[in-house]
Amino acid sequence: MNKTKIEEEVTADNQELRSFNLSILTENKSGLLNAVTIIFTRRKINIESINVSETEVEGVSRYTIVIKTTREQVDKVVKRIRKLIDVFWAFVYESDEIFYQEIALYKVPTKVFLNGEKAEHLVRNNGARILVIEEDFIIIEKTGHQNETKDLLEKLKPYGVLEFVRSGRIAMSKSMRGTELFLQELHNHY
Amino acid sequence: METLVNEKQITTAKKTMSGAEAVICSLLAEGVETIFGYPGGAIMPIYDALYDYMDQVNHILVRHEQGAMHAAQGFARVRKEVGVVFATSGPGATNLITGIADAHTDSTPIVCITGQVPSSLLGTDAFQETDVIGISMPVTKWNHQITDAREIPEIIAKAFYIAKSGRPGPVVIDITKDAQFASMEFEYQKCSKIRTYHPVPKIKEEQLQQAASLINKSERPFLLVGQGILISEAQDILRSFIEKANIPAAWTILGLSALENSHPLNVGMLGMHGNYAPNLLTNECDVLIAVGMRFDDRVTGDLTKYARQAKVIHIDIDPSEIDKNVKADVPLIGDAKQVLEALLPLVSKKRHGPWLKRFKDLHKIEVEKVITPALYPQTPGILMGEVIRHISEATKGEAIIVTDVGQHQMVTSRYYNFKHPHSNVTSGGLGTMGFALPAAMGAKVGMPERPVVAIIGDGGFQMTLQELGTIFQYEIPVKIVILNNGFLGMVRQWQQMFFERRYSFTEMKNPDFIAIAGGFSIQGQKVSDRKHLVAAVKEMLGHPAAYLLEVVVEKEENVFPMIPSGAAVDDIRME
Ligand SMILES: Cc1ncc(C[n+]2csc(CCOP(=O)(O)OP(=O)(O)O)c2C)c(N)n1
Numbered sequence: 001m002n003k004t005k006i007e008e009e010v011t012a013d014n015q016e017l018r019s020f021n022l023s024i025l026t027e028n029k030s031g032l033l034n035a036v037t038i039i040f041t042r043r044k045i046n047i048e049s050i051n052v053s054e055t056e057v058e059g060v061s062r063y064t065i066v067i068k069t070t071r072e073q074v075d076k077v078v079k080r081i082r083k084l085i086d087v088f089w090a091f092v093y094e095s096d097e098i099f100y101q102e103i104a105l106y107k108v109p110t111k112v113f114l115n116g117e118k119a120e121h122l123v124r125n126n127g128a129r130i131l132v133i134e135e136d137f138i139i140i141e142k143t144g145h146q147n148e149t150k151d152l153l154e155k156l157k158p159y160g161v162l163e164f165v166r167s168g169r170i171a172m173s174k175s176m177r178g179t180e181l182f183l184q185e186l187h188n189h190y
Numbered sequence: 191m192e193t194l195v196n197e198k199q200i201t202t203a204k205k206t207m208s209g210a211e212a213v214i215c216s217l218l219a220e221g222v223e224t225i226f227g228y229p230g231g232a233i234m235p236i237y238d239a240l241y242d243y244m245d246q247v248n249h250i251l252v253r254h255e256q257g258a259m260h261a262a263q264g265f266a267r268v269r270k271e272v273g274v275v276f277a278t279s280g281p282g283a284t285n286l287i288t289g290i291a292d293a294h295t296d297s298t299p300i301v302c303i304t305g306q307v308p309s310s311l312l313g314t315d316a317f318q319e320t321d322v323i324g325i326s327m328p329v330t331k332w333n334h335q336i337t338d339a340r341e342i343p344e345i346i347a348k349a350f351y352i353a354k355s356g357r358p359g360p361v362v363i364d365i366t367k368d369a370q371f372a373s374m375e376f377e378y379q380k381c382s383k384i385r386t387y388h389p390v391p392k393i394k395e396e397q398l399q400q401a402a403s404l405i406n407k408s409e410r411p412f413l414l415v416g417q418g419i420l421i422s423e424a425q426d427i428l429r430s431f432i433e434k435a436n437i438p439a440a441w442t443i444l445g446l447s448a449l450e451n452s453h454p455l456n457v458g459m460l461g462m463h464g465n466y467a468p469n470l471l472t473n474e475c476d477v478l479i480a481v482g483m484r485f486d487d488r489v490t491g492d493l494t495k496y497a498r499q500a501k502v503i504h505i506d507i508d509p510s511e512i513d514k515n516v517k518a519d520v521p522l523i524g525d526a527k528q529v530l531e532a533l534l535p536l537v538s539k540k541r542h543g544p545w546l547k548r549f550k551d552l553h554k555i556e557v558e559k560v561i562t563p564a565l566y567p568q569t570p571g572i573l574m575g576e577v578i579r580h581i582s583e584a585t586k587g588e589a590i591i592v593t594d595v596g597q598h599q600m601v602t603s604r605y606y607n608f609k610h611p612h613s614n615v616t617s618g619g620l621g622t623m624g625f626a627l628p629a630a631m632g633a634k635v636g637m638p639e640r641p642v643v644a645i646i647g648d649g650g651f652q653m654t655l656q657e658l659g660t661i662f663q664y665e666i667p668v669k670i671v672i673l674n675n676g677f678l679g680m681v682r683q684w685q686q687m688f689f690e691r692r693y694s695f696t697e698m699k700n701p702d703f704i705a706i707a708g709g710f711s712i713q714g715q716k717v718s719d720r721k722h723l724v725a726a727v728k729e730m731l732g733h734p735a736a737y738l739l740e741v742v743v744e745k746e747e748n749v750f751p752m753i754p755s756g757a758a759v760d761d762i763r764m765e
Contacts, residue, residue: 026386027386085352190392
């Protein structure tokens with residue numbers, strides 16, 4: 001059967017590489033992280049970032065995983081994740097379907113701040129804050145998207161950045177439904 | 191004791207016992223009658239506890255842990271029960287892995303209990319410590335390590351529920367030695383619910399309607415029978431369904447025996463060495479109804495040229511199978527039996543005369559070109575097909591047939607005429623050579639009243655032949671047929687067809703198989719001449735104990751038809 005134009009567009013769209021955010025609700029069980037990540041390993045999908053934390057419901061964890069892959073692949077992967085016995089549900093979002101943040105920490109020598117105000121301006125103008133001041137170094141904290149935290153890194157580099165670290169992405173959907181209610185609905189569905 | 195282990199009684203009185211004894215009592219509470227296993231240091235407390243329960247549970251000491259797995263698989267497949275395996279830590283557990291992977295691919299319910307080093311030694315590279323949880327994770331449906339004896343009943347109950355429900359699969363429970371020794375209060379409660387797990391999805395009414403409408407409008411419907419039919423015991427409803435709308439049905443290798451071969455709507459086997467008509471007509475049907483099958487590449491060949499003209503209705507209990515390989519126009523997620531029951535009243539009676547005739551006409555070509563020459567050969571040497579024909583005739587299609595992997599497997603699947611469901615046991619998805627001998631042994635233990643015939647290549651036999659020892663010790667009257675072509679036949683066929691006959695390491699100098707069997711007091715005979723074949727098959731089947739029949743077959747026979755790897759289903763070759 002010949003493909004229609006629309007079908008071709010859909011196929012192309014499905015095969016374009018982009019970032020997807022997976023949000024996975026699970027039991028808090030040891031070894032489960034391994035069970036989740038081998039699903040990616042097996043398909044040679046690299047995990048861009050990962051974060052695991054307990055939700056507002058005791059005993060229920062949320063994994064937030066960012067991967068770069070195709071729509072077609074992510075749809076298959078997410079079904080595999082849902083199949084894991086200790087997983088309640090897995091959602092897949094594109095970045096415009098969620099609110100998300102990452103947090104970055106920068107360690108710079110304290111003397112930079114003693115030599116004039118420029119560095120302090122940088123911190124203030126970039127929505128960052130000073131987390132700690134030690135005799136030798138200062139730690140700056142910034143919350144933002146990757147391009148923003150990276151931007152500040154570039155700006156701080158001339159002053160000498162000793163260390164930089166960025167967290168995995170954490171995200172929330174645009175739905176009004178909390179975890180508890182969602183789990184209840186899931187339960188009722190089956 | 192009775193009250194503790196009575197299967198029907200769900201809750202039981204508490205009793206103080208060791209973790210090891212709790213393992214045995216939990217298994218008894220699940221109704222387990224047979225365990226296949228092999229002891230070692232880390233599982234010794236469990237074996238010691240077993241010693242006191244020998245009158246209540248049958249333990250079979252295999253000769254290699256892989257054999258325990260395959261035996262449990264054979265048992266599980268014919269009994270429709272969970273197979274149970276014991277192994278020790280380290281090498282005992284790693285020896286299970288091939289079998290676990292096989293059970294995972296072929297959705298076979300198994301609970302494996304492995305001993306583990308004491309919890310204080312975990313992570314220290316202690317003697318015979320391996321990360322069983324880590325190693326088995328990709329090939330199990332679920333696994334869990336127990337370090338606290340009190341967890342034992344609950345986790346075993348969960349393991350059985352998970353292994354058996356929904357799409358079945360293997361589960362590993364790894365129990366540290368200290369947990370086996372520790373004392374606990376035993377109380378057993380069967381598991382019927384896990385809050386994160388929903389094994390049987392609800393069927394969507396709207397999709398049922400859509401499916402029925404497609405089927406009712408269809409002029410050339412075609413149904414694919416997968417193992418899901420057997421797992422959900424949907425074989426009767428399947429028959430009513432296809433008979434009502436006169437839908438031709440073909441099967442995957444694991445769907446074989448769900449529909450008797452003699453059924454007029456059974457149009458044969460799918461895939462690489464399947465029948466001509468169903469492969470070719472996959473690309474002519476207008477509605478393809480796939481039931482409990484996963485569109486394996488050995489079935490579909492080139493996906494870009496697979497049933498592109500057809501509307502696809504995919505019925506499966508596992509949502510992750512939908513759109514994995516073939517895009518479904520109408521997915522129907524649910525238990526195959528429930529779905530077919532719901533669908534049956536919605537489909538109209540149809541005849542589909544001209545469409546069914548297409549299958550018949552194409553089949554005639556295959557009969558003439560391939561089937562007759564395979565079953566009634568004129569060749570000097572014996573061909574595999576005629577051996578299977580004789581076995582099929584002599585057993586009247588009543589036997590449980592267990593095949594290994596290779597040419598003989600394809601030939602057996604093509605030519606044995608099955609009458610009853612759950613009668614075909616083979617390693618389909620993983621294609622594990624060495625599967626058949628132990629699996630046949632397990633099947634015979636599971637179904638002692640039915641004849642069990644293992645059909646094995648000379649290569650595969652030598653992968654697990656040590657299980658002759660188990661067959662000998664427990665006097666398991668399984669019939670073993672070695673189709674000896676002196677080659678790793680299937681690989682040789684590929685070398686001949688696609689690698690210019692460069693037979694790189696596929697020819698084998700074989701031992702005296704009859705003498706080997708003799709070493710285990712198993713009788714047998716070797717047949718090289720066609721004129722002795724019928725009598726030999728008869729003698730084997732009539733023999734009261736295990737028997738080994740070696741048939742020397744044509745060295746360079748090829749299995750046809752064949753869809754070359756990566757080609758389209760309609761590129762099927764007859765020679
Ligand atoms: C454990 C394992 N190793 C290798 C293979 C690859 N393989 C598939 S079929 C085959 C040949 C089997 O030869 P034999 O058992 O003699 O059976 P025949 O094909 O001759 O009937 C091989 C080596 C396999 N399937 N399993």
